[in-house]
Each structure stands twice: as C-alpha cells, then as structure tokens.
Amino acid sequence: MKLQEYQSKILFTMYGIPVPNGRIAESINEVKQISEELGGRVVIKAQVLSGGRGKAGGVRIAKTIDEAEEYAGQILGKEINGLPVRKVLVDEMVSINKEIYLSIANDRISQKPVLMASSFGGMDIEEVSHSNPEKIVKRVIDPLLGLRDYQLRDVAINIDLDRAYWQDFSTIINQLWKVYVDCDASLVEINPLVITSEKRLLALDAKIVLDDNALFRHPNLSDFRDINAEPPTEIQGRKIGVSFIKMDGNIGCLVNGAGLAMATMDIIKELGGEAANFLDIGGGANSKKVEDSLRLILSDEKVKAILINVFGGITRCDEVAKGILSAFNEIKTKIPIVVRLVGTNDEEGLRLLQGSDLIPAKSLREAAEIAVRLAGEVIS
Ligand code: GDP
Ligand code: MN
Numbered sequence: 001m002k003l004q005e006y007q008s009k010i011l012f013t014m015y016g017i018p019v020p021n022g023r024i025a026e027s028i029n030e031v032k033q034i035s036e037e038l039g040g041r042v043v044i045k046a047q048v049l050s051g052g053r054g055k056a057g058g059v060r061i062a063k064t065i066d067e068a069e070e071y072a073g074q075i076l077g078k079e080i081n082g083l084p085v086r087k088v089l090v091d092e093m094v095s096i097n098k099e100i101y102l103s104i105a106n107d108r109i110s111q112k113p114v115l116m117a118s119s120f121g122g123m124d125i126e127e128v129s130h131s132n133p134e135k136i137v138k139r140v141i142d143p144l145l146g147l148r149d150y151q152l153r154d155v156a157i158n159i160d161l162d163r164a165y166w167q168d169f170s171t172i173i174n175q176l177w178k179v180y181v182d183c184d185a186s187l188v189e190i191n192p193l194v195i196t197s198e199k200r201l202l203a204l205d206a207k208i209v210l211d212d213n214a215l216f217r218h219p220n221l222s223d224f225r226d227i228n229a230e231p232p233t234e235i236q237g238r239k240i241g242v243s244f245i246k247m248d249g250n251i252g253c254l255v256n257g258a259g260l261a262m263a264t265m266d267i268i269k270e271l272g273g274e275a276a277n278f279l280d281i282g283g284g285a286n287s288k289k290v291e292d293s294l295r296l297i298l299s300d301e302k303v304k305a306i307l308i309n310v311f312g313g314i315t316r317c318d319e320v321a322k323g324i325l326s327a328f329n330e331i332k333t334k335i336p337i338v339v340r341l342v343g344t345n346d347e348e349g350l351r352l353l354q355g356s357d358l359i360p361a362k363s364l365r366e367a368a369e370i371a372v373r374l375a376g377e378v379i380s
Contacts, residue, residue, distance in 0.1 A: 001209070001210045001212055001215065001222075001224075001225060002049045002207075002208075002209050002210075003207075003208040003209070003210065003221075003224055004047045004048075004049065004087075004224075004226060004229065005045065005047060005089060005205060005206050005207065006022075006024045006047055006087070006089045007208075007224045008188075008206035008207055008208040009022075009089075009203070009206045011179055011183065011206075011208060012175075012179070012203055012206055015175040015176075015178055015179050016171070016175050017172055017175050017176065017179075017190075017203050018172075018200070018201065018202050018203060019202065019203045019204075019206065020043075020091040020092050020094050020202060020204065021038060021091070021092045022034075022038070022042075022043075022089055022090055022091030022092060023037075023089075023090055024047070024087050024088070024089055024090075025072070025087065025088050025089075025090050026076075026086065026087050027076070028069050028072045028073055028076065030090075031044065031068055031069060031072035031076075031088065031090055032065060032068065032069050034090040035062070035065045035068040035069075035090060036065060038090065038091075038092040039092070040062075040063070040064055040065050040068070041062070041063055041064075041092070041093040042061075042062050042068050042090050042091060042092060042093055043059060043060070043061050043062070043090070043091045043092075043093055043094075044059070044060045044062060044068060044071045044072050044075060044088050044089075044090060045058065045059050045088060045089040045090075045091060046058030046059070046075050046080045046085040046088055047085065047086070047087040047088060047089055047229070048080050048081060048083040048084075048085055048229065049083065049229050049230065050080070050081040050082075050083055051207070052081060052123070053080055053081070054123045055123055056080050056081050057074075057075075057080065058075060058080035058081070058085070060074070060075065061093060062093075063093075068090070072088055072090075075088055076088055082231070083229065083231065084229075086229070091204075094194065094196050094202060094204060095196060095197040096192070096194045096195070096196065096197070096204075097194070097195045097196065097197055097199075098119070098194065098195040099120075099121040099122035099191075099192035099193075099194055099204075100117065100118065100119060100121040100159065100161075100190075100192060100193040100194070100195070101116070101117060101118040101120065101121035101122070101125050101136070101190075101191045101192065101193070102116070102117050102121070102172070102173065102176065102189070102190045102191070102193045103115075103116045103117075103187065103188060103189035103190065103191070104116075104141070104176055104177060104180045104185075104187070104188050104189075105186065105187045105188075105189070106186045106187070107138075107140065110140045112140050112141060112142065112143055113140075113141040113143060113180065114138050114139065114140050114141065115138070115139045115140075115141055115147070115151065115155065115173065115177075116136055116137065116138050117136070117137050117155045117158075117159050118135055118136040118137065118159060119135070119159040119160055119161070120132070120135050120136075121191050121192040121193065121194075122191070122192045125191055137155050137158040137159055139151050139154065139155060141177070146177065146181075147173065147174060147177045149170070152166075152169070152170045152173055152174075153166070153170075155173070156169055156170070164199070165195065165201055168200075168201045169201060172190075172193065172201060172203070176188050176190065179208070183208065183210055183218060183221060184210060184211045184214035184215075184217060184218065185208055185209060185210055185211065186209050186210070186211050187207065187208065187209040188207070188208050189205075189206070189207040189208075190203040190204075190205065190206060190207075191205050191207070192204050192205060231246060233246050233277075233296060233299065233300070234246065236296055236299075237279070237296060240289065240292040240293065240296065241282070241289065242279055242280060242281050242282060242289065242292075242293055242296075243258065243278070243279070243280040243282075244277060244278065244279050244280075244293075244296060245277060245278040245279075246276070246277050246300065247265075247274070247275050247276055247277050247278065248274060248276075248302075249268070249273065249274025249275045249276045249302070249375075250273075250274060250276055250302045250303055250304040250305070250375045251268055251273050251274065251275050251276055251303070251304070251305050251306070251307055251371050251372065251375045252275075252276045252277055252279075252297035252298070252300070252303040252305070252306040252307070252335075253265060253268070253275050253276070253277060253278065253279055253297075253306070253307050253309070254279050254281060254290070254293050254294065254297060254306065254307070254308045254309070255279060255280060255281065255308075255309045255310070256280070256281050256282065256283065256309075256310050256311060256315060256320075257280060257282075257283075257311065258280045260309060260311055261278050261279065261280045261309075262278070263364070264307065264309045264364065264368070265278060267364060267365060267368045268307070268368050268371065268372060271365075271368050271369055271372045272372055272376075273368070273371065273372035273375055273376070276297065276300055276302055276303045277297060277300070279293055279296070279297065281293055283314060283315055286319075286323055287322060287323030287324075287325075287326040287327055288323075289323070290320070290323040290324055290327040291323075291326070291327035291330055291331065294306070294327050294328070294331055294333070294337075295331060298331070298333055298335065303335060304335065304374070304375040305335060305336050305337075305338065305371045305372075305374040305375040306335055306336070306337045306338070306371070307337075307338050307340070307367055307368060307371040308324060308337060308338065308339045308340070309340045309364060309367060310339075310340070310341050310342075310343075311342055311343045312341065312342065312343030312344040312345060312346060312349070313343055313344065314344075315343070315344070316344050316345045316349075317341040317342070317343055317344060317345045317346040317348065317349030317350075318345040318348040318349045318352060319345075319349075320341060320349060321339075321341060321348075321349035321350070321352040321353055322352060324337075324339060324353070324358065325352060325353065325356060325358075328356065328357075328358060336357075336359060336371075336374045337357075337358050337359065338358075338359045338360075338361055338367045338370045338371045338374070339353060339358050339359065339360055339361065339367070340360075340361045340362075340363065340364055340366070340367035341353075341360075342363075
C-alpha cells in the first residue's frame with residue numbers, strides 16, 4: 001500500500017524528520033486560507049499515488065496567494081498521471097541550494113534492506129540511475145545489526161556532503177530507518193532531501209510504501225488507505241476478488257495463481273509482446289469471476305488479445321472451461337481469446353471449448369505465441 005505524500009510527511013514528523021510547514025486542502029478556498037497562513041509563497045502539490053508529479057504539472061510554485069488559488073484550480077479535480085486529484089498539499093515555499101536523493105528499500109539481490117543516496121536528487125533521479133548508476137551510492141543494511149554509524153559516514157563522504165551537514169544527515173537517515181522498520185515498509189524515500197538557503201536539511205517530498213502482508217500489525221496505518229486515490233481498475237479488481245495491476249501493453253492476461261501470472265507475463269515479453277495487466281484470479285475460478293475479470297480486462301481499450309492461462313490442480317479444467325464459455329457467451333467480444341488449460345480434466349476442458357471462437361493452445365509457449373501474433377497483427 002502506497003501512502004500519499006502528506007500521509008508520509010505525518011509519519012516523518014512523528015519520527016522527527018524535518019518537513020516544510022504545510023497542510024492538506026480539498027478546495028480552492030482552503031488553499032487560499034492555508035496560503036495566507038503560510039505567508040503567500042507556497043507550493044501546491046497534487047496528492048496522487050504516482051511519482052513524477054513535478055514533470056506532469058502536479059507541483060506548482062506560487063509566489064502570491066492569487067497564484068496559489070490559480071494553480072489549485074488547475075490541479076484540483078483534474079488528472080495527474082491518469083489519477084484524479086482530490087487533495088493538494090499546500091507547503092510553504094523553500095529556497096533550495098541542493099537536492100539530495102535518499103531512500104531505504106528492499107533489495108531483491110542481497111535480500112536485505114539497502115540504503116541509497118545521491119547528490120543528484122530531484123526530478124531526474126530515474127535518468128541518473130540509467131545513465132550514471134555510479135552516482136547513486138548503495139549500501140546494504142544488515143537487518144540484525146541495523147544501520148551502522150560508519151555506513152552513514154561512508155555514504156555522506158561518497159555523495160560529497162559538506163561536513164557541516166553530517167550530523168543532521170545521520171539523524172535523518174537513522175529516523176528514516178526507524179520508520180522503515182517500525183512500519184514494515186518496503187520503501188521509504190525522500191526525493192528531494194534539500195539543503196535550504198538557510199542551510200537546513202529538509203524532506204521536501206516523502207514516499208512510503210507499506211508491505212500489505214504486514215498491515216494487520218498496523219491498524220492505525222491501514223486507516224490511511226484512500227480508496228478513491230487508487231487506480232479505478234485496481235479498485236474494481238479488489239471488488240470482484242482478484243489481484244489486478246494494470247500495465248501498458250495490449251495483451252490481457254487472466255491466470256490462476258500469482259506465480260503463473262508472472263510467468264505468463266514473462267513469456268509474453270520474451271516473445272516480443274507486452275502484457276496489458278497482471279491478473280490473478282485465484283483458485284476455483286468460477287464463471288462469474290471469469291466473466292468479471294474478462295470485463296475488467298476489456299475495459300482497457302488498448303487490449304487487442306487475451307491470454308487465459310489456467311493450471312488445474314484442485315481447480316478442474318472442465319469447470320474453468322465452462323466458466324470461460326459462459327462468460328464469453330455473455331460478453332460477446334471480438335477480441336481474440338487464447339486459452340491454455342493444463343492439469344486436472346484438461347482434455348475434457350479443451351473438448352468443451354471446441355466449436356467456440358476461443359482459440360485453444362496446448363502449451364503456454366504456443367498460447368503466448370498466438371496471443372503475441374494476434375495482438376501484433378492489429379497494430380500493423
Ligand atoms: P515529484 O515530482 O512527484 O517527485 O514531486 P516533488 O515533491 O519531488 O517535487 C518536484 C520538484 O519540485 C522537486 O524536485 C523540487 O525541485 C520542486 N519543489 C518542490 N517543492 C519546492 C519548494 O518548496 N521550493 C522549490 N524551489 N522547489 C520545490
Ligand atoms: Mn519527488
């Protein structure tokens with residue numbers, strides 16, 4: 001679960017990580033009021049669960065209260081990176097001398113938390129990580145020992161941080177580590193952590209991602225969940241009881257099991273295609289769930305082919321085939337649907353599909369090849 005910037009900043013404040021003065025607003029009137037309180041020079045920041053707001057026009061610096069109102073009007077109720085903006089954070093404007101990148105994240109390779117820092121913080125950090133990865137300092141943290149002082153000094157030296165800031169920098173990283181551990185986060189990020197013209201360190205942006213599997217330990221944090229802020233398709237996915245994540249490609253995927261869903265996306269990619277989504281329908285996929293899932297996939301206009309990949313273990317393939325058929329008859333789409341059924345009662349299942357417009361495939365590879373070809377034909 002991703003937290004909004006303003007929510008992350010509430011946590012930062014509780015842990016003593018300095019953030020600019022600011023408050024959340026839902027209307028232009030509130031923006032005006034807060035801007036007055038903060039002295040007129042403010043930053044209006046769209047609260048959406050996506051990065052890159054600055055480049056998308058979701059972060060605007062206002063020099064006067066009138067400007068603050070004007071920008072709030074341009075952001076509130078609009079979309080930033082495809083997400084509706086219902087709230088803006090109004091922060092006091094800060095003059096920046098330097099932007100630093102700082103984060104702690106789960107590192108899959110070392111299977112440990114990793115501390116990352118760079119003196120090239122700000123909006124171009126993704127670009128830096130591609131073109132100059134050496135400009136981002138990474139230090140693995142032993143979860144049992146925690147952050148060590150020498151690691152903090154090592155990082156400070158390697159990002160060429162002026163010695164005058166080492167003390168505050170260390171405090172901020174230590175507190176960031178506490179947030180990460182206490183909240184069961186998978187990511188805590190400050191980008192940018194700025195050196196202000198008054199020579200203070202300040203977290204100008206804040207991003208926290210919590211581990212959903214540990215949320216039950218943090219009832220107070222789950223209250224932060226802002227249903228309205230999540231992508232509508234993902235909300236719909238939760239409603240119909242499937243795990244759904246939208247992607248950018250044009251091949252819809254309907255799979256039983258998260259691992260199999262990832263393997264399906266991998267093979268699509270390997271064969272030169274792009275998946276439109278991740279969808280794990282779970283065990284015992286009944287026809288209602290298949291139908292709801294197909295509708296969800298088809299609500300994405302980019303989808304040009306659908307790949308259904310089901311492995312029948314406890315789930316019986318003939319049952320799934322019936323579900324697919326009745327869903328298919330119900331929806332009547334022209335989008336080609338390739339079906340790969342393997343496992344318990346698969347022959348029976350495939351027999352049921354004969355005579356329909358569904359395209360059966362014997363293996364995952366064959367199914368993916370057909371789906372990639374069909375999706376590609378539409379493009380050309
Ligand atoms: P993001 O683009 O979604 O990561 O949003 P950020 O909160 O990081 O803001 C983007 C950029 O806006 C930052 O990198 C800063 O350069 C700039 N910015 C944000 N707040 C302030 C501020 O108070 N003063 C100044 N001068 N720039 C700011
Ligand atoms: Mn940022």
